[in-house]
Amino acid sequence: KQEVTQIPAALSVPEGENLVLNCSFTDSAIYNLQWFRQDPGKGLTSLLLIQSSQREQTSGRLNASLDKSSGRSTLYIAASQPGDSATYLCAVRSGVQGAQKLVFGQGTRLTINP
Amino acid sequence: NAGVTQTPKFRVLKTGQSMTLLCAQDMNHEYMYWYRQDPGMGLRLIHYSVGEGTTAKGEVPDGYNVSRLKKQNFLLGLESAAPSQTSVYFCASSYSRVDEQYFGPGTRLTVT
Numbered sequence: 001k002q003e004v005t006q007i008p009a010a011l012s013v014p015e016g017e018n019l020v021l022n023c024s025f026t027d028s029a030i031y032n033l034q035w036f037r038q039d040p041g042k043g044l045t046s047l048l049l050i051q052s053s054q055r056e057q058t059s060g061r062l063n064a065s066l067d068k069s070s071g072r073s074t075l076y077i078a079a080s081q082p083g084d085s086a087t088y089l090c091a092v093r094s095g096v097q098g099a100q101k102l103v104f105g106q107g108t109r110l111t112i113n114p
Numbered sequence: 115n116a117g118v119t120q121t122p123k124f125r126v127l128k129t130g131q132s133m134t135l136l137c138a139q140d141m142n143h144e145y146m147y148w149y150r151q152d153p154g155m156g157l158r159l160i161h162y163s164v165g166e167g168t169t170a171k172g173e174v175p176d177g178y179n180v181s182r183l184k185k186q187n188f189l190l191g192l193e194s195a196a197p198s199q200t201s202v203y204f205c206a207s208s209y210s211r212v213d214e215q216y217f218g219p220g221t222r223l224t225v226t
Contacts, residue, residue: 031211031212032212034214034215036217042219042220043118043204043217043218043219043220044157044204044206044217045217046214046215046216046217049213049214051212089156089157091157093211093212101159101162101172101173102147102157102159102215104156104157104158105156106154106156107156
C-alpha cells in the first residue's frame with residue numbers, strides 16, 4: 001500500500017530565505033507526483049505536476065524534483081515571501097491500471113515571517 | 115472559465131438526514147473525484163468517475179453514493195448522515211488519469 005510522508009509537519013522561516021519541503025513515498029511504481037498548495041479554509045491549488053519519466057519541473061520561484069528510485073520528491077521555494085504561507089501537500093498517483101488514485105501526504109504547514 | 119465549483123459551501127445536517135453535494139466543471143474533463151479531508155487523516159478518495167455514466171469506489175466509499183449523468187457534473191449523496199461524515203468534502207477533475215487534478219473550493223459538512 002502506497003504511503004506518503006511529508007516532513008516537517010510545520011516550518012517557519014524569515015522572508016527571503018530559500019527553503020526545501022520534503023515528500024517521501026514507499027512504492028516507487030508511480031505514474032506522477034503532484035504538489036499542491038492549500039490556504040486555510042480553501043481548496044487545493046495545483047503547483048506542479050511531475051510525470052514519472054521526469055526529474056524536475058519549474059514554475060516561477062518553485063522547483064520540484066523527483067527521484068523515483070529513492071522514493072523522494074522535494075519542492076524548492078526561492079526567495080520566500082509572506083504570501084507563500086500555506087500548507088503544501090504532495091500526492092503520488094500509483095496503483096494498477098483502472099484502479100489508480102492519488103495518495104496524499106499530511107502536508108507541511110509553512111509560515112513565512114516578514 | 116469557472117474551473118471546478120461545488121455547492122453548497124457549508125451545510126449542517128442532523129443524524130439520519132440525507133443530502134446531495136454537487137460538483138460541476140467546465141473544463142471538459144473526463145475524470146472526476148470526490149475526496150474528504152479530515153484532521154490527521156489527510157485527503158482520502160471516496161468515489162471517482164472515468165467518464166459520463168461511470169462511477170467507481172475509492173478508498174472510503176461506505177455511506178456515500180455518486181452519480182455522473184452528465185459529463186460536467188458529479189454528485190455525491192449521503193443517504194443517512196452520521197456524525198463520522200463530518201468533514202470537508204472536495205471535488206476534483208482531470209482530463210485523463212495522468213493529468214493534474216484541479217480541485218474545487220470544498221464543502222464543509224457538519225453532522226450533529
